[in-house]
Amino acid sequence: MNNEYKRRFGLPILFHAFIESMLKLNPRQLMRNPVLFVLEMAALLVLLMTVFPSYFGTGQQVGLNAIVCMILLFTILFANFAEALAEGRGKAHADSLIKARKELTAKQILADGSYRNLAATQLVKGDIVLVESGGLIPGDGMIIEGIAAIDESSITGESAVIVKQANTDLSSVTGGTTVVSDWIKVKMTADPGNSFLDRMISLIEGTKRQKAPNEIALSTLLVVFTLIFLIVVVTIYPLAAYVGIQLDVSTLIILFVCLIPTTIGGLLSAIGISGIDRVTRFNILAMSGKAVEMAGDINTVILDKTGTVTFGHRMASEFVVVSGAPIEELVEVAVITSLFDATIEGNSVLELAKQQPVFSGLRTYQGEVVPFTAEERMSGLNFNGTFFRKGAVNAISSYVTQRGGDIPTDLLEKSDAISRLGGTPLAVSRDHKIVGLIHLKDTIKPGMRERLEALRAMGIKTVMCTGDNPLTAATIAREAGIDAFFAESKPEDKLRIVREEQALGKLVAMTGDGTNDAPALAQADVGMAMNSGTNAAKEAANMVDLDSDPTKIIEVISIGKQLLITRGVVTTFSIANDFSKYFAIIPAMFSGSLPQFQTLNIMGLQSPTSAMLSALIFNAVIIPLLIPLALKGVNYKPIGANQLLFRNLMIYGVGGVIFPFIGIKAIDLLLNII
The missing domain is CATH 3.40.50.1000 (HAD superfamily/HAD-like)
Incomplete structure (x- = not known):
């Protein structure tokens, strides 16, 4: 278990989440989540029925009410725990960033080449620092020299090191990350107070999470569902009394709690909060969870x-022979003219040559290097009395003509063809002979x-x-x-x-x-x-x-879609659960007065009391079981909407119907053993 995992899921963070879940029992806080607030009011009502049974009529089962009250309390705690755990992971991240910021020191490179040690907070944009193996990068910047393996787990949570070097797409580094091997020189790109550490700490500690439109719409839908089921349950009581069936208030509360969307209501906030955490792992600073969800x-x-x-650099993509010259000669001359060319273009020629079947390997050439100049527009090597050149087509053509050579008849045609494709043709020559072209293009x-x-x-x-x-x-x-x-x-x-x-x-x-x-x-x-x-x-x-x-x-788009899909599948699973709960609670409610309802007891539950408690307990424990899914997110694959809908309905819809049958039956057997 690595340190990052312990920081996000270890005992300290779990204990802190448990304490926070207790504090969130405050009705003022729960009012932000209408489903949990209604659930807490139901728990309070059952508590009053337990403590003052005489005020609620005769026949109150005090023991059963006490058990129901405890289960409802744990249901709320589990829901609060999910949100507290998601928030706690962010706070733990902020704590580690604060610690990193306090510990950062820098080895600044001065104008005369000497070094001085100073606190990272004293660095300003444009300063250059040296970071060696084992050292912390003191601030956000760009590598201007060197190559190193960098551990970014303190920022992203990913333990795998990343190799970064100057003049590449991977030259940007973040303050607080660690150089695992080698050394790099870094030019600071942020002033104190504007670094990633400062912005991330401010984001986590100083702002409140905004709800995205989809989350607001779903929250409204959950409130509507809750009101509908409240009306249904309240209506059942007089209807049952009319036909001579006396229902306990606690039984109606169990029915109500099991029918309202407690699962998605308890996990909704956790799913939203986890979106920012997942984006952070890609080293992206999201200003709000709303932005992440909008991406979906x-x-x-x-x-x-x-x-x-594209890379933004023209790179060799093809060797084009002219006038029937052998490809072996073209590749050989192209390699010789590029051996001492340290540009991206020169390196790309060597890489392309290595992919050719006729490539015979790199050799050492000792000769006079001819550097590229804007005036000559070509470069090359003079070796053993032979002159190798590479450059613009017209420049090489003039060079060859001056040496008494002839211009290949198909040179202009083939160079124009490369230009029409948006590429750049480079002519390659040996002494007075043009042996071919190199097709340069901005490579994808x-x-x-x-x-x-x-x-x-x-x-x-x-x-x-x-x-x-x-x-x-x-x-x-x-x-x-x-x-x-x-x-x-x-x-x-x-x-x-x-x-x-x-x-x-x-x-x-x-x-x-x-x-x-x-x-x-x-x-x-x-x-x-x-x-x-x-x-x-x-x-x-x-x-x-x-x-x-x-x-x-x-x-970012994939994470946004994953967040939306996670919320959708948890909602689907939660609603599908209700179907199974009907077969546990409805027979238990009416089988005493109407024996024919016993035929609906397809799970074979032992008794009405056991059936209702089993359904209620399952309703509570399913929340912590789904917390890992809420925080990690559903595995997302870019497939069509119809395929995605069908897959999720089959997994979480059908699974949401079958799994409660198994869970409620298992709890029923356990209760009867106890």
Whole structure:
């Protein structure tokens, strides 16, 4: 059991949740949850019947009333415990963050290269610090040098370390996380008071959870159900008396408690609170649970191309031979010209070469390195009297012509074909001969097409906005599987697109990082800003991704849908339970006066009293049994709405009918043994 698990589920947090659940018995607090408030009033009534039986007529079963009162009390405590546990996990998280903030120190790198130790709270945006193996990262920042394995469990709860390095998508780091191996130099991106630790502590301690529209609607529905069942139960009493059946008040209370939606009423808050916790594990700061739940209803996602759908760097994707030159020669020359090219482009050429069947391996070449210059527009290596070059097509063509070489007849045709696809052709030459082309393009991130297909399976439309020309935009959109794209987009175009989608009645999610994205982020129903972005973007959004990975909007949407589905399946399970409870309580209520009702006792319960107590106990214990499901959420897969509905109805609807039969019968047998 790791330390993070103990912090969130260990004895201290469980004990604290138990104390909080006792304090939540205060009627003023329970009034926020009408179902539990009515349940507490029912428990109070049964308590009065137990203490003052003479005031409620003759024939009161004091012992039975006392047991019913205790069961009702535990039902409320279990429901309060679920909410207290969800809240306690957040508070435990805040406590660990406060501790981390107090302990953070920094090894600042000064302008002359020397170091000085100081408290992390003294660091300002732009300062550079060195963090070595075993050290805590003193604040939010970007890695500018080095590579290291980082443990982010104190923030996300995930124990697996993440390898991060400079000049990659994984260069953003969070204050309070630990460097497990190696070292990194980090440039601070936040001033004191604006770091993730400060914002998360403020979010947990200083704000109240807002209820999302769906939660408000469901709460209203639960109140309506409660009122309906209250009217039904109150009506049963005079009707039964009219036909000569005398029902105890405690029996009617048992019927009422078992019929009202106590399960979902007790778990509703816990499900909502857990949404923020799950988003935090992805290193995303959600400003409210409302924003998380809103993500579950998103219809359209607007994505930027550069850095979101693609890497944002042109990388080698294909070797194109010209004039029948052998592919082996093209790959060899491309490798030689890229060995001393430390750019992303150069590294991508080497990686592409390794994937070729004709690749013979890397060798050491000792020669004169020719660096790239804006004037020459090419680079290469002079080795053993041979001149290897790589660069722009016209630059290489001029170079070869000057050395007495000929231009391949198909060079222009093939380079134009690459350009029409939105790519960049690089010519490769050996001495006076052009041996082929390297096709450079802004490469789609691995797995992006699959992730976008997952969004489509959820019924979500994807829209890409880019400043590129229409040809390049169309190529990227086709390869990535984007539903629609807008080329040559300006900031005002993004805002217009958001508003147009909303005018169609759709909920829109958007990612962004610049000041020019702020209006659209503020307009979007779910706006996720990058931690590396401007303050204007982060203030306009209702979520901030601390790793600056725009594709995480997909995880946020999945969590939002998981939250909605979890609430739906618990509601389905709770309502389905009522069907089974009918067969326990109704025969018990009327079998004494109307023996024919005994035919409904299909569970074969031992006695009317045992039947009612078994149903009531089951109604209480099902709440703590469902707490792990409420906090973790239902396993969500991006499938069609009809398939999802059918699956959940079969599992939680049918299961909600069958499981109480088993549970109530088991409790009945246990009660009779006792």
